[in-house]
Amino acid sequence: MTDPRISTPPLLRHLPLISLYPAGYRAAHGEEITAVFAEAVRHADRRTALREWAALAAHALRLRTRLSSRDPAGRIIAGAAPFLLAGGAALSMVHLLTGVFLPDPFTGPARTAVGAAQTAPWVLALLCVAFRRRVPARALVLVAVVTRIGVAVAAQFDPSPASTRYTDLLGLWAVMGVLVLIAPPDAVDASPRSRSRTVASAIAIALPMSGIAVLWIGTWPDDYADIVFPPSTRIPLDASSAWPAFVMTLVYLLHLASPHTDRLRVGGVALAVLPWTVMAAPPLYRSAPTDAHHLLRNGGVVLALLAVATTVGILRRTGRRTRPTGPVRPGTSDPTP
Numbered sequence: 001m002t003d004p005r006i007s008t009p010p011l012l013r014h015l016p017l018i019s020l021y022p023a024g025y026r027a028a029h030g031e032e033i034t035a036v037f038a039e040a041v042r043h044a045d046r047r048t049a050l051r052e053w054a055a056l057a058a059h060a061l062r063l064r065t066r067l068s069s070r071d072p073a074g075r076i077i078a079g080a081a082p083f084l085l086a087g088g089a090a091l092s093m094v095h096l097l098t099g100v101f102l103p104d105p106f107t108g109p110a111r112t113a114v115g116a117a118q119t120a121p122w123v124l125a126l127l128c129v130a131f132r133r134r135v136p137a138r139a140l141v142l143v144a145v146v147t148r149i150g151v152a153v154a155a156q157f158d159p160s161p162a163s164t165r166y167t168d169l170l171g172l173w174a175v176m177g178v179l180v181l182i183a184p185p186d187a188v189d190a191s192p193r194s195r196s197r198t199v200a201s202a203i204a205i206a207l208p209m210s211g212i213a214v215l216w217i218g219t220w221p222d223d224y225a226d227i228v229f230p231p232s233t234r235i236p237l238d239a240s241s242a243w244p245a246f247v248m249t250l251v252y253l254l255h256l257a258s259p260h261t262d263r264l265r266v267g268g269v270a271l272a273v274l275p276w277t278v279m280a281a282p283p284l285y286r287s288a289p290t291d292a293h294h295l296l297r298n299g300g301v302v303l304a305l306l307a308v309a310t311t312v313g314i315l316r317r318t319g320r321r322t323r324p325t326g327p328v329r330p331g332t333s334d335p336t337p
Contacts (some may be wrong), residue, residue, distance in 0.1 A: 009027050009123070013219060015053060016057075017037065017053060017056060018059070021060040021063060021064070022063055025063055028201070037053070037056060040052050041053070051178050055282070060211075062074060062154045062184055067182055068184050068187075069187035071086075074187055075184075075187050075262065075268070076265075076267045076268040076271060077179055077187075077271070078183045078184055078187035078188045078222065078252055078268060079255075079267065079269050080179060080183070080271040081200040081265045081268070082189065082195075082271050083197075083198065083201060083248055083251060083272035084176040084178050084179050084275070085125060085176075085198065086198045086201045086202035086205070087202070087272065087276070088122045088141075088144070088176045088177065088180075088204075089122045089123050089202045090121035090209070090244065091205075091285065092120070092121075092242075093119075093202070094206055094209045094283065094295075095119045095286070096115075096121045097213060097214070098285075099111070099112055099119070100112055100115070100117040113153060117147050118144065118148045118173075119144075119153060121141065122141070122144050125140035125144070127204055129198055131292075132155065132195070134185060134188070134190060141181060142177075142181060144173070144177060145174060145181070148177075151167070152167050152170045155167050168286070168287040169287070170286050172275055172279075172288060175301045176275055177254035179271075186254050186287055186314055189265070196286075197251060201247055201248065205243065205244045205247050207243075208243055209243065209282070209285060212237075212240060212282050212283045213282070213283055213284065216283040216284065219272035222242065237281070237283060241282055241298070242298070244279055245276040245277075245301065246305060248276065249273055249306060249309045251307040252269045252270050252272075252307075252309050253309040253313050256269075256309065256310065256313030257312075257313045259317060273302055274302060276302060276303050277295065277298045277317065278295065307337040
C-alpha cells in the first residue's frame with residue numbers, strides 16, 4: 001500500500017493496488033481509495049480482505065483498459081454480457097442433456113464427468129443471474145472458462161475421447177466467457193426485465209436444440225463423423241444451426257425498438273449475436289465449423305439477420321417519433337391561415 005500509516009492485513013501489504021490505477025485517477029482519488037480500503041479490511045478475515053482487494057483491482061484495470069462503465073467499450077460489453085451468458089448456458093444445457101441425462105452407449109463415465117465439469121458452471125451461472133446473485137455467477141463463468149482451457153491443454157498430452165470432447169468449441173466458449181468476465185458489473189442491467197429476457201433467451205435457444213439432439217440420442221454409429229447426410233436431412237440441420245443467432249437477433253430487435261434503451265447497450269446486444277458465426281453443427285452440437293466456406297456462409301447469415309433487425313428497429317423508432325401524441329378532436333382545424 002502507498003500509505004504505511006494505515007493498518008492493513010500483512011498479506012495485502014505486498015499486493016499492488018493504487019499503482020494499478022491510471023496516473024490521473026490515482027492523483028485525484030488515491031488517498032481516498034487507500035483510506036476506504038484500509039477501513040473495509042481492518043477487521044475482515046483473509047478471504048473477505050482478498051475479495052475487497054480483487055474488486056478494487058478489477059476496477060483499476062477496467063479504468064486503465066478503458067472498459068469501465070464510463071467508457072463506450074465498457075458499456076457495449078456490459079450490454080452483451082447477459083446474453084453471452086444466456087448463449088453459453090443454452091449450449092451447455094444441450095451438452096448436459098446429451099452427455100449426462102441421455103448418454104449414448106459409447107460415452108464412458110470419464111467422458112461424462114469431463115463434459116459436465118465444462119458445462120454445468122454455465123447453467124449454474126444462469127440460475128444465479130435469475131436469482132440476482134451476480135457475484136457467484138461471474139465466479140462460475142470463470143470456473144467454466146478455466147476448466148475448459150485446462151481440459152483443452154490436457155487433451156494435447158492425452159488425446160483420449162474423454163479429454164477431446166468439445167475441444168473444437170474452445171474459441172466460442174472462451175470469447176463468451178472472457179467478455180462476460182471483463183464487463184463492468186455496475187453497467188450490466190440487473191433489472192427484472194433484463195433478467196427475464198436473459199433466462200427466456202437461454203430457454204428459447206436450448207429447447208429446440210435439445211429436441212433435435214434428443215431425436216438422435218442412441219441412433220448414431222461409431223463412424224458418425226464420417227456420415228454424409230442426404231440433402232433432405234442436411235438442409236434442415238444446417239438451417240437449425242442459425243437458430244441461436246435468430247433468437248439473439250430478436251432480443252436485439254426488442255432493445256433497438258425500445259425508445260428508452262441506451263444505444264451503446266443496444267450495440268452490445270448486437271455483439272452477442274456475432275459469436276454464433278461459429279455455431280456448432282447439429283444434431284450433436286459438439287464441433288465448430290472449420291471450413292472457410294461454412295464460416296463465410298454463417299457470417300453472412302448472422303450479418304443478414306442483424307441488418308434486417310436494424311432496419312425494422314429503426315423504422316419502428318422513427319414511426320413512434322412521428323406518430324401523433326393524441327387524437328384529433330372533431331371540428332378542430334389548422335389555425336394556420
